[in-house]
Amino acid sequence: RKEVEQDPGPFNVPEGATVAFNCTYSNSASQSFFWYRQDCRKEPKLLMSVYSSGNEDGRFTAQLNRASQYISLLIRDSKLSDSATYLCVVKKGGSARQLTFGSGTQLTVLP
Amino acid sequence: NAGVMQNPRHLVRRRGQEARLRCSPMKGHSHVYWYRQLPEEGLKFMVYLQKENIIDESGMPKERFSAEFPKEGPSILRIQQVVRGDSAAYFCASSPPVRANTEAFFGQGTRLTVV
Secondary structure (H helix, E strand, O other): OOOEEEOOOOEEEEOOOOEEEEEEEOOOOOOEEEEEEEOOOOOEEEEEEEOOOOEEEOOEEEEEEOOOOEEEEEEOOOOHHHOEEEEEEEEOOOOHHHEEEOOOEEEEEEO | OOOOEEEOOEEEEOOOOOEEEEEEOOOOOOEEEEEEEOOOOOEEEEEEEEOOEEEEOOOOOOOOEEEEOOOOOOEEEEEOOOOHHHOEEEEEEEEOOOOOOOOOEEOOOEEEEEO
């Protein structure tokens, strides 16, 4: 079983749609959680951290359920520029060497 | 403040040749990490270095791969006698000294193609 599992998609949605991505992780010792965005053939970039209380950044909302070891990302009012691969990332300690990446969920927002 | 700089961006090598990938961390960052991304897969940790020290190389293959981060100059990931399976995107990330929730910043990657 992979340490971090995501639905690979692809998700093809029209502009303005709401789309949700799910992620599960297997290591209960995981301490920090993130969503990264990776555009085609580019480097991953931090989209947002994920907190147990849930957090929102504009059109993006992230949720964490530690009991179920489940992370989600909700994107409202999708834009064409949201098209990318979204990586669920889990960290066991304070160092970036302990980042574990999911394989990513591909999103295409259609005009 | 320039970001993490990697070069070359694209590298083509024939089987059996050596590949050298370079990474200059962000200014003020003393920690460097190398990750590999195979097609259709997530990034996999390879090695973590500080200046002149390898801290953790648990993700690096035991043979043909080596990494260094000298006192002066960029970090180098070296792959000897490359094989087709080494074809991947290699990303370098850097971070400041470790504290809780330290974010790592990624370079644009080097895409290695072995022919």
